[in-house]
Ligand code: VGL
């Protein structure tokens with residue numbers, strides 16, 4: 005049985021070109037994701053995806069508070085960046101990218117459904133109040149090692165990786181398969197450094213393929 009899973013973080017239309025919270029070059033993650041999907045499938049590894057999945061009145065939306073997108077404040081006592089409305093449940097923007105090889109995905113884990121708390125990590129909401137089903141699924145399948153890529157480097161990729169490390173997974177991050185929001189220009193670089201400091205190994209796709 006495989007002990008490894010590929011985790012595709014939030015490769016959704018709203019984070020790609022033309023989307024509500026478009027990340028620069030977000031679409032360029034798709035080719036890297038598809039290459040790794042093929043690589044993982046050929047080795048019997050699991051392929052998983054997370055999906056940001058907000059109700060239309062989600063408290064992370066600037067529109068709910070009459071404030072400017074990308075401003076900061078508090079949501080239910082927690083520091084919060086307020087975002088443009090994005091990844092609204094069942095909208096086109098919330099769909100996984102159409103060129104992503106979705107047929108190969110074994111399981112999709114949704115997050116961000118509670119209007120009162122944001123959920124960057126694929127494992128827990130931002131205050132670790134509630135868990136998604138991801139950790140349980142991985143445990144059930146005997147998986148201890150994760151390959152992670154997707155959107156956005158400085159939010160959902162970062163917090164998913166940090167939680168995975170805290171939970172004891174061996175984590176490899178495919179850096180060219182990630183793109184960041186970069187509210188501050190260095191945010192993604194800093195996020196990769198934090199992931200590495202906490203124990204993730206960073207690879208480009210080419211590095212990964214050469215060494216595995
Ligand atoms: C994300 C901001 C808000 C992400 C999700 O997927 O990184 N970022 N919601």
Ligand code: ZN
Pocket residue numbers: 056058064090091116
């Ligand atoms: Zn979101």
